Amino acid sequence: MSVSEVHAEMNGVAIRSDRVSRHYHMGEALIRAVDQISLEVRAGEFLALLGASGSGKSTLLNLLAGLDRPTAGAIFAQGRDLAAMSSQELAGYRNRTVGMVFQSFQLLPRMTLEENVELPLRLAEVPRGERPARVRKALERVRLGGRVKHRPTELSGGEQQRAAIARALVNQPAILLADEPTGNLDSKTGEEIMNLLAEIHRPVSGPGCTIVLVTHERSLAERCADRIVSLSDGSIANEERLR
Amino acid sequence: MKFTDLTELAARNLREAILRNSLTTLGIAVGVASLVALLSLGVGLQQLVNRSVARAGLFDTVSVRPRQSNPFRSGGGGQRRATEDVQAPRVLDDAARREISLLPNVIEVDPEIRFTAEAHIEPRSQLTLVAGMPPSSESSGSLEGLTGHFFSAPNAEEAIIQGDLAKRLLDDGKTPESLLGQEIALRFAQRQALPAAPDPTQPGSAVGPDEEAMGFSIIPGEKNFRVVGVLPTSDSGNGPVGFNAAGIYLPLAMAESLEVVQGSDLRDVARAASGEGRRYAALNVRASSPAGVAQVESAVRGMGFAAFSLIDVTRNLRTFFAIFDLFLGIFGSLALAVASLGIINTLVMAILERRREIGVLKALGAADRDVRQLFFAEAGVMGLVGGAFGVLMGWGIGRAIHFGTAVYLKRQNLTPPNIWSVPWWLVLGAVAFAVLVSLVSGIYPASRAARLDPVEALRYE
Numbered sequence: 199m200s201v202s203e204v205h206a207e208m209n210g211v212a213i214r215s216d217r218v219s220r221h222y223h224m225g226e227a228l229i230r231a232v233d234q235i236s237l238e239v240r241a242g243e244f245l246a247l248l249g250a251s252g253s254g255k256s257t258l259l260n261l262l263a264g265l266d267r268p269t270a271g272a273i274f275a276q277g278r279d280l281a282a283m284s285s286q287e288l289a290g291y292r293n294r295t296v297g298m299v300f301q302s303f304q305l306l307p308r309m310t311l312e313e314n315v316e317l318p319l320r321l322a323e324v325p326r327g328e329r330p331a332r333v334r335k336a337l338e339r340v341r342l343g344g345r346v347k348h349r350p351t352e353l354s355g356g357e358q359q360r361a362a363i364a365r366a367l368v369n370q371p372a373i374l375l376a377d378e379p380t381g382n383l384d385s386k387t388g389e390e391i392m393n394l395l396a397e398i399h400r401p402v403s404g405p406g407c408t409i410v411l412v413t414h415e416r417s418l419a420e421r422c423a424d425r426i427v428s429l430s431d432g433s434i435a436n437e438e439r440l441r
Numbered sequence: 442m443k444f445t446d447l448t449e450l451a452a453r454n455l456r457e458a459i460l461r462n463s464l465t466t467l468g469i470a471v472g473v474a475s476l477v478a479l480l481s482l483g484v485g486l487q488q489l490v491n492r493s494v495a496r497a498g499l500f501d502t503v504s505v506r507p508r509q510s511n512p513f514r515s516g517g518g519g520q521r522r523a524t525e526d527v528q529a530p531r532v533l534d535d536a537a538r539r540e541i542s543l544l545p546n547v548i549e550v551d552p553e554i555r556f557t558a559e560a561h562i563e564p565r566s567q568l569t570l571v572a573g574m575p576p577s578s579e580s581s582g583s584l585e586g587l588t589g590h591f592f593s594a595p596n597a598e599e600a601i602i603q604g605d606l607a608k609r610l611l612d613d614g615k616t617p618e619s620l621l622g623q624e625i626a627l628r629f630a631q632r633q634a635l636p637a638a639p640d641p642t643q644p645g646s647a648v649g650p651d652e653e654a655m656g657f658s659i660i661p662g663e664k665n666f667r668v669v670g671v672l673p674t675s676d677s678g679n680g681p682v683g684f685n686a687a688g689i690y691l692p693l694a695m696a697e698s699l700e701v702v703q704g705s706d707l708r709d710v711a712r713a714a715s716g717e718g719r720r721y722a723a724l725n726v727r728a729s730s731p732a733g734v735a736q737v738e739s740a741v742r743g744m745g746f747a748a749f750s751l752i753d754v755t756r757n758l759r760t761f762f763a764i765f766d767l768f769l770g771i772f773g774s775l776a777l778a779v780a781s782l783g784i785i786n787t788l789v790m791a792i793l794e795r796r797r798e799i800g801v802l803k804a805l806g807a808a809d810r811d812v813r814q815l816f817f818a819e820a821g822v823m824g825l826v827g828g829a830f831g832v833l834m835g836w837g838i839g840r841a842i843h844f845g846t847a848v849y850l851k852r853q854n855l856t857p858p859n860i861w862s863v864p865w866w867l868v869l870g871a872v873a874f875a876v877l878v879s880l881v882s883g884i885y886p887a888s889r890a891a892r893l894d895p896v897e898a899l900r901y902e
Contacts, residue, residue, distance in 0.1 A: 285809050292803070293805065298804050298805070320443075320450070321802075321811065326445075
């Protein structure tokens with residue numbers, strides 16, 4: 199498929215996987231973590247990938263994030279096939295097109311919040327003069343404006359996850375990919391995080407963000423997602439549109 | 442990632458494991474220190490020899506003498522003799538001096554005035570060599586360590602005395618510098634022109650057959666000079682040596698005007714050579730630069746004179762020191778080679794510890810190249826800091842060796858020369874070498890870090 203054909207087809211689609219597979223060899227056994235999944239996420243959509251542990255939802259998210267490469271099939275984002283990108287191009291995609299939020303926050307403990315949030319801007323070679331304002335704006339968006347000089351270890355789990363969301367959003371990505379963002383939090387804090395994601399998806403003012411959420415909690419997915427895709431053994435088991 | 446961000450992150454990472462990184466950096470510093478200490482001594486020794494040779498005028502001076510009829514006595518190799526055989530020997534007179542002064546690259550032609558005289562300061566006398574010193578000597582560096590001052594005028598009745606001679610002329614316990622301002626009498630053999638027509642009524646005015654044959658008579662001469670300068674004693678390694686070494690120096694014009702009998706006068710008598718005007722035993726020809734010496738030497742030989750310079754000797758000297766410094770550098774670099782293993786070890790450990798961090802960086806958009814550069818930058822910063830610290834340590838070690846040598850030589854009643862030098866090229870070269878070695882050591886760890894699978898790295902606990 200040519201780039202122009204892909205562009206035409208991508209009209210209104212943020213990211214699309216086309217019979218994408220990720221197989222591993224473990225000794226003699228072949229593990230089909232993701233097996234021939236075709237999925238389309240429309241721009242501005244909030245999609246929840248639901249499944250039990252080992253269903254392949256995190257592997258699919260890693261493929262969509264450009265952290266991993268498929269063993270077969272293709273993933274199209276911004277009119278380009280991620281599988282055909284060089285590692286340099288893939289790094290640029292991870293930096294500018296997608297933002298990642300992880301279950302275990304993945305903040306660098308020796309850096310302050312503002313330094314953690316500044317990291318994607320450093321990698322994007324954003325001029326130094328612009329960075330403080332963008333970092334402050336991102337942290338204020340997650341209501342951590344007063345904690346910029348704190349280190350992650352000085353924050354609660356919920357605050358750490360909010361800081362991780364600020365870091366994921368600081369480069370204004372088109373797609374936010376969240377892998378079990380409430381998995382390490384109590385239910386009340388988890389709810390706060392989900393509310394924050396909903397706010398990011400449909401802000402009071404300004405454009406929203408496409409969100410792909412990986413979770414094993416149906417209730418969370420039902421609260422915020424426009425659509426739920428259930429995975430089982432590396433394949434799509436069910437798909438339901440909620441909104 | 443931009444260079445400033447890269448170095449900032451690298452410095453931050455290094456600060457996090459401060460003890461381990463400091464020890465690794467110290468290893469580099471010790472390696473650089475040994476390199477700098479050894480090379481600074483090598484360079485110092487080379488400069489000491491160069492200074493001595495330069496002071497003697499051996500780098501830019503050609504000594505010109507009338508050629509001997511026997512080619513084997515003129516010295517030099519076959520090529521020189523072949524050249525000399527082409528031209529007949531010539532008399533070194535005023536005409537020849539003018540001709541030489543017009544040669545390209547020649548900036549000064551001075552007669553070599555050297556004679557034996559008796560130096561007398563009541564109550565002691567000493568036989569010594571006296572030499573004429575041209576005004577250019579004041580700025581040529583040949584008077585390093587002079588106490589007092591240079592001659593006030595080209596024909597001033599002033600003398601500069603060598604410290605050794607001064608010691609022999611003085612009572613025990615007095616320093617050579619105590620001679621400054623004192624009068625010193627010189628007694629020497631003086632030429633006197635023969636009278637045009639001897640007066641038979643005056644006793645003693647008759648010219649003997651020997652004198653008639655020589656064309657002049659020899660009478661005792663004596664003149665007083667005021668000591669204005671004292672040169673360091675020879676055991677200090679300073680003071681003029683080589684072509685123009687003497688116990689007492691007089692202004693050249695003054696020395697010429699004394700009409701002292703020199704070896705060349707007697708040689709001319711023996712040869713009955715003819716020539717116009719004044720004849721010289723030797724001329725010292727100064728070239729505009731050491732590079733011009735060979736050309737001047739060749740031109741002078743072509744004119745029929747014997748010419749001698751130490752340009753070939755100094756070339757060999759430079760080769761010797763180049764090899765000497767190379768060996769010192771190799772030995773000094775061994776410690777740095779060991780330090781490079783420390784860098785590899787530290788960075789490999791850092792990869793293991795920061796595996797998850799590398800995964801996060803990659804997830805946020807760091808390319809393999811960014812991760813590689815980050816580890817390179819960390820290795821480079823360690824090399825830079827270790828190199829700079831090593832130069833300081835090397836400077837200190839070299840200084841300590843120099844100090845120890847000086848103490849030892851002083852105990853042996855010798856004046857210690859400066860055998861230690863840390864030139865700018867050594868400082869910059871050592872730091873650059875440390876950075877280079879560190880970067881080379883960082884190749885493997887940096888490549889390994891860059892190749893890390895981000896998914897695996899993020900899972901790492």
